[in-house]
Amino acid sequence: MLAKLKFLLYYTHRFRWWYAGGVVFLALTIWASVTIPEYIQKSIDIIAQGRAGNEDQFYQYVAIILGLALVLIIVRTFSRILFFVPGRLIERKLKGEMFQKLSSFGKDYYDDNSAGSIISRINNDINGVRMITGFGLLQIGNILFSLSVTPYKMWAMSPTLTLYCMVPLVVIFIIVRTGMVVMVKNTHLRMDALQRLSGKTVSFLSGNGVIKSYNIHKWAENQVEKENVSLFDYTLKISWIRSFVMPLLGSMEQILKIVVLFVGGLYVINGEFTIGELTEYIAYAALLTHPIMGLGWVLTVFQQGFVGISSIQTIMDRKGVDDLKPGLPTEEKSRLVHQGVSVKNLNFTYHNGEGPALKHISFDIRPGQVIGITGRLGSGKTTLINCLNGYLKVPPGTLYFGQKDASELRGHDIRSAVRTVSQDVFLFSDTVENNIAFGAGLNLEEEHLQNVVYRSALADELGRFPKKEKTMVGEKGIMLSGGQKQRISLARALYAPGQLLILDDVFSAVDSDTERFLIRQLFENKVASSLLIISNRMSVLERTDFTIVLEEGQMVAKGTHEELLRDSEFYRETWQVQEGGRK
Template identity: 30%
Template sequence: MRKSAENEVVSGWDVYWRLLSYVRGHWPMFILAFIGFALYAASQTAAAKWLEGFIDAVESGNLDQRVWLALAIILIFLVRGLGTLLGNYGFSYVARAVVSRLRCQMFDHLLVLPCAFYQRHTSAELLSRLTYNVEQVTGAATDALKTAVREGLTVIGLFGYMLYLNWKLTLLFVAIAPLVGAVVALASKRLRRLSHGIQDSVGDISSAASEAIKGYQVVRVFGGAEAERARFNRVSERNRRQFMKMVVTQSITTPVIQMLVAAVVALLTYIAMSPALLASMTTGQFIAFISAASLMAKPIRQLTEINSTVQKGVAAAESFFKLFDEQPERNTGAVTLTSAQGRVEFREVSFSYPDSEGPALKQVSFRIEPGETVALVGRSGSGKSTLAGLLPRFYDVKEGEILLDDRPLSEYTLESLRSQIALVNQHVVLFEGTIAENIAYGALAGASDAAIRAAADAAMVTEFTERLPQGLNTLIGENGLLLSGGQRQRIAIARALLKDAPLLILDEATSALDTESERFIQTALEHVIQDRSTLVIAHRLSTIERADRILVMEQGVVIEQGSHEELLAQGGSYARLYKMQFNQD
């Protein structure tokens, strides 16, 4: 038990030192802040020294020093104000720089993590790390450091002055150091554990709220408001309980340490007033000594309170660094693909998702020649979308091999490989902005207005944008909230058309279109797919009748393949699916 606690402390310090590495790039501002707080600490010690001089001057009747004593007060507070300004500005500058760097680094890393990572973590959890956790991390990296520097220098200054006045009495303060350390160590373990609980509960709150807000229509129609309310109240209550446990721990720790300091100050007062010690010190020195000892109580208390901030930050940093340590997508290819011919071959490909019970694909083999259209059909869960996701290397195959232009996909760089592929998903993703910006998205942002309009015309986007006041420049809201499902899908198709890639993947590309729009889109797609290799996934068999070859999949296996007419003539699974859809005997 003790060994595990020691390991936790060591790992905590390792995490904290790693966190402090983010401050290194801002040493000039950090040094400025350090100088500022050194001036602040010096003013505190100077105030105790001023009190000594004032009392000695009054006691000795040396009233001629009043001018210097008055000017000294102004100088002390001037130095204190300047030091506070420099210290606060410097540390605040570093704090926001660390926040920005951490968020940008996390976001950059999220963009290169493999698809399997996103299957293990919800979007609400990741957003919680970007918002709540990063602020906790910043508190540990800068706010706690600010308090440590300011109050630490103050304690050092006052302690040094007390040593100068009477070193024997000052050593009593050293006696409480082990007791304070024991209390802080005991509280640290519990604070960090509670911080983990609070961070998890914040992620649960974000997840519960996000799902209820996004699915508000389903919630209301199916009477789920009460269940969602109960769920949200449950995770909110868990967050409250975790937070209150932390408050109780802090509230107990601080008074205990304050009492230890107060006991030492009381003992100092008792001993210092003995006749032998009073004879060796002037009245001014005696009062200055007691004042310095009393002044140390506040910085010592604040130094112990930063423990909770540090522990919250360390707990948050652990979640950050755990994410940073996630391995990005494997991008070991060295060949840059500039213009693919479009020859695709699957050789005995088998694939299983992480933590899945069985394989999603089993020894799948087929070829797509340049300019050929191959369609995948089958029941839901038969492996069609999985197979399509392997081509852009969203997942890497463990068994078998996929070749493009007679080279394994792993030999190409990810960026160049994906630049040769256009994709239309079943679940369309749009971004906040205009319709034109969503068509010319990412690397397509430099496309001309004429090219954007041509793609929009081909995908029947202009059919509905002509009725909008701003046309293609109309803002569509979050994920195209202001558009219908069919309109959103047409924008996704226009995006793929604008890319004009030699490989085209259509995963239920027409599933959200009405019959009339689908007819127009099919006509447009027939022109588009003539010069490129196309992989089509469809439930509506009417949309793939003209495909060069149709693969019928079932439980991850290709059970039939051939043209539409050939498969109907075989009278197998495809023929049954076709008859079922069109009510034919």
């Protein structure tokens, strides 16, 4: 509980002046609310007297009531603005900080947490924090002011009648508090069920093509239905509690009116109260019920919000993979690969792997060199390039950029110098030009864009699009072919090139003519200081300075095209198959 309160204090303290203004206007709201019944009492007593000549005083009281009502509208509006706006600002800030935090996590976190679970935390849990820092704090202030001023006014009029009113309030509060304890438990379970349902929904929507191909709609529907029913059960339990608690709170005003009318009516009959005073006391009783009713909502908001905070804290309290590493100055980042890259006896095991994915890998990349990597499926090619680009964290002393140990560098600093075009292409639902300029912060330069489009073999195809570079690619590039998506990804890397450019099987989805054009552009134009190409295409590998052959995570051969034809059986067989196909 203390950790959650510190969490709330950390964010609300930044907007303390908003809340301070809200408290002032909230106090004015309560003052106006408890003052109006006094003048209502005086007005009714004048009416009850029925004496001529009291019209001016009656008009004065009515005017005061109207004035106070107008003040009440204004101050109540400002009190809500000054509480609700910081709640929204905290929501925006928290979402930004959470996204930044999520960006700092490594592969192990995303292996253990589904996208749906993360989306649920960003939307539902942060919404709970917004409700606490907006509506929740407003109601707390309203309750504290109301329960301090209103009971005082009631006690001043009749201590005995006030005690009669307290009895049903205490009984109802105990019942409500018991119901809230059960509600909290089910709210925790509901949040877990919602995260599981979100995860399965995102997973099945992303894999909709596979579901259709294998005709497993029924299985997918059953999986979603299972989580949906679980969510429904927990939500229904919460609804049952609310359906009992909320009407009980809503009936509290009527219960108090009955108590006041019965006891206060006897006071009027016995001459201890006037009709006006009884009316004033009923008004105070009505004012008292609103904060008590609000207390029920506040308890719900805080219970759900604290569940959300617990979920958010699992993210915000987790250390990012690079949090403790100092960042490099801009000048050093720009020269990170100038002295080359050295891999020294690299061994790498995934956090959930049973054995090493890479074993005893050693080679050097010098400035100006073009290096090839080839091997069978699952031989460790993608793992190796993810070690080079800082996505996977390598052991100390196994990877160097110049004289700097990669294990001591931030992944962001490494990727500022090392650009990767992966085989898993991802495009944003935006225009072609924005997808290309994404790596350069969407800083569009028309001449440079056209040059990159040409070098990526996209010029002719974009020319056939009605909107050319401004064509929308759709969700994940659904409007484009595999080859077009791959070349847009290549254009993105060429638009904002790094010192070392890694191309992971970028020729797999293009025809032979396009492949020859791209090879010529990459080799004849200096697209980066050094180039690392992962491919099984001999037309590419025969032009590299040297090629590495991987097998089961080990480097089994290294050399030029001619040397590998002589020394590597896999390389030689691959060349023979491709040469046979050409003939």
